[in-house]
Amino acid sequence: MAIGVVAVQGDFAEHAAVLEGAGFSPKLVRGYRDLFGVDGLVLPGGESTTQAKLIDSAGLRSPLEGLIREGMPVLGTCAGLIMLSRTIIGGRPDQWSFDFLDVEVLRNGFGRQVRSFEAELPVAGLLGAMHAVFIRAPVIVAAGEGVDVLAEVAYKFVDGTTRVLPVVVQRNNVLAAAFHPELVGDSRLHVLAFGAPAEKLI
Numbered sequence: 215m216a217i218g219v220v221a222v223q224g225d226f227a228e229h230a231a232v233l234e235g236a237g238f239s240p241k242l243v244r245g246y247r248d249l250f251g252v253d254g255l256v257l258p259g260g261e262s263t264t265q266a267k268l269i270d271s272a273g274l275r276s277p278l279e280g281l282i283r284e285g286m287p288v289l290g291t292c293a294g295l296i297m298l299s300r301t302i303i304g305g306r307p308d309q310w311s312f313d314f315l316d317v318e319v320l321r322n323g324f325g326r327q328v329r330s331f332e333a334e335l336p337v338a339g340l341l342g343a344m345h346a347v348f349i350r351a352p353v354i355v356a357a358g359e360g361v362d363v364l365a366e367v368a369y370k371f372v373d374g375t376t377r378v379l380p381v382v383v384q385r386n387n388v389l390a391a392a393f394h395p396e397l398v399g400d401s402r403l404h405v406l407a408f409g410a411p412a413e414k415l416i
């Protein structure tokens with residue numbers, strides 16, 4: 215199964231390595247020609263403001279939009295989640311998103327002081343917990359009714375309040391995480407997104 219990893223910016227190489235380890239054939243996508251023959255898509259972590267610009271200038275916006283709208287499975291992590299969401303809070307004024315997931319995200323929403331953190335999270339459908347690495351991650355502040363929440367994190371903000379927030383969300387062919395499984399070599403969300411023998415999910 216060939217999986218296109220959008221490779222304009224961010225940690226696309228880590229996604230490609232994880233995909234390869236799980237038996238997929240990753241294909242770096244830098245232009246629309248790279249999309250031929252692809253069965254699934256990854257939008258990597260990185261910087262969503264830059265990614266939005268580069269996806270546009272590479273002529274990838276409408277081809278990607280078309281494929282995902284037709285039902286091609288897609289996995290987005292961190293900046294990739296931002297790219298898939300309906301509404302971005304704290305984005306650049308000209309920042310666009312694909313609007314494939316009915317979620318509202320707040321960029322860098324976990325606060326300035328604690329920019330990065332890690333947590334062990336149970337994820338619906340997976341047996342063992344995931345080691346979740348959050349790096350200037352977006353907070354999902356609202357999710358529509360049709361959006362399934364597969365994992366949540368209890369996070370204590372600097373003002374002392376603790377909130378339970380969705381961090382893995384799915385609707386139909388679109389799966390997204392606020393953290394980076396690709397950085398710890400965990401391929402299980404990729405397997406969940408693109409389908410593979412169930413034993414790979416354990």
Ligand code: GLN
Binds near residue numbers: 261292
């Ligand atoms: N803060 C980044 C953004 O807004 C996302 C961070 C990440 O992908 N690790 O695009």
